[in-house]
Amino acid sequence: MAVNTGFTGRTYPPTAPYSVGRAKIREFAEAVGANDGVHIDQLLARARGYRDVIASPTFAILIAQQCDRQLIEDPEAGIDFSRVVHGEQRFIHHRPITAGDEIIGVLTVDSVKQVGGHAMVTTRSELSTNEGEPVCTATSTLVIRGGE
Amino acid sequence: MSNAVLSASDVEVGQELPPRLIHISRASLVQYAGASLDRNRIHWDERFAKSVGLPDVIAQGMFTMGTAINVVSDWVGDAGRVVEYGTRFTTPVVVPYEIGADVEVTAVVTALDAGTKRATVELKATCGTDKVLGRAVAVVVLD
Numbered sequence: 001m002a003v004n005t006g007f008t009g010r011t012y013p014p015t016a017p018y019s020v021g022r023a024k025i026r027e028f029a030e031a032v033g034a035n036d037g038v039h040i041d042q043l044l045a046r047a048r049g050y051r052d053v054i055a056s057p058t059f060a061i062l063i064a065q066q067c068d069r070q071l072i073e074d075p076e077a078g079i080d081f082s083r084v085v086h087g088e089q090r091f092i093h094h095r096p097i098t099a100g101d102e103i104i105g106v107l108t109v110d111s112v113k114q115v116g117g118h119a120m121v122t123t124r125s126e127l128s129t130n131e132g133e134p135v136c137t138a139t140s141t142l143v144i145r146g147g148e
Numbered sequence: 149m150s151n152a153v154l155s156a157s158d159v160e161v162g163q164e165l166p167p168r169l170i171h172i173s174r175a176s177l178v179q180y181a182g183a184s185l186d187r188n189r190i191h192w193d194e195r196f197a198k199s200v201g202l203p204d205v206i207a208q209g210m211f212t213m214g215t216a217i218n219v220v221s222d223w224v225g226d227a228g229r230v231v232e233y234g235t236r237f238t239t240p241v242v243v244p245y246e247i248g249a250d251v252e253v254t255a256v257v258t259a260l261d262a263g264t265k266r267a268t269v270e271l272k273a274t275c276g277t278d279k280v281l282g283r284a285v286a287v288v289v290l291d
């Protein structure tokens with residue numbers, strides 16, 4: 001099944017809130033070897049002016065992938081997940097993701113292109129708090145390999 | 149204070165950050181798979197990876213991306229100062245069972261805005277002769 005190029009510009013409804021927890025921030029930081037104490041030590045984080053411990057710079061992928069799933073699981077999009085390769089990733093942090101945040105994501109499909117036998121889908125997840133404070137813009141390019 | 153954030157007056161274009169060699173083992177990939185909820189079997193199941201045409205298990209691109217940025221976070225003195233970070237995933241890092249893989253990360257300051265105290269840092273990550281991240285760029289806010 002071909003990837004649906006008509007999906008360019010499509011926006012999905014906001015995701016259910018993602019509750020950012022201290023334990024998950026720590027677990028993620030440890031997994032990527034991020035040794036900055038700001039990920040585990042509340043006192044240090046507060047001394048630096050943060051409300052609580054903050055996530056390492058790529059933690060937002062956890063929430064962005066939750067957004068992307070809406071597209072991947074949309075039968076009309078025609079995306080075979082077993083053929084998806086991550087091509088590119090970008091984060092713009094409006095402020096660090098902080099323990100205690102409740103984050104919702106709004107997914108927009110910025111572009112769908114056919115390049116050779118492959119399809120390239122660029123998505124943008126606008127992550128913000130429940131109150132509407134912008135937190136992070138995560139842009140992903142997924143490459144969907146064509147059939148052999 | 150050991151946790152002080154780097155001052156813009158101590159940074160100049162062309163400055164090289166301390167490089168780092170990252171050793172990646174199968175255990176690193178399983179740990180990242182758990183933390184990131186990326187359950188794709190190509191990152192830990194050798195038999196499965198080979199069945200879909202890969203030479204062996206490969207590292208999650210996001211693992212390499214997430215690990216490489218430590219070079220920048222540690223240099224600036226606060227991970228929260230990394231306000232932008234993006235990369236392309238150019239070549240997968242193959243992680244054999246016996247020896248794992250070594251990725252060398254280097255970084256250099258390519259731009260500095262004295263007004264906003266924002267520095268742009270370009271990262272390079274290589275595994276052997278393979279460039280594993282492409283156009284990897286981070287922006288940090290200095291003191």
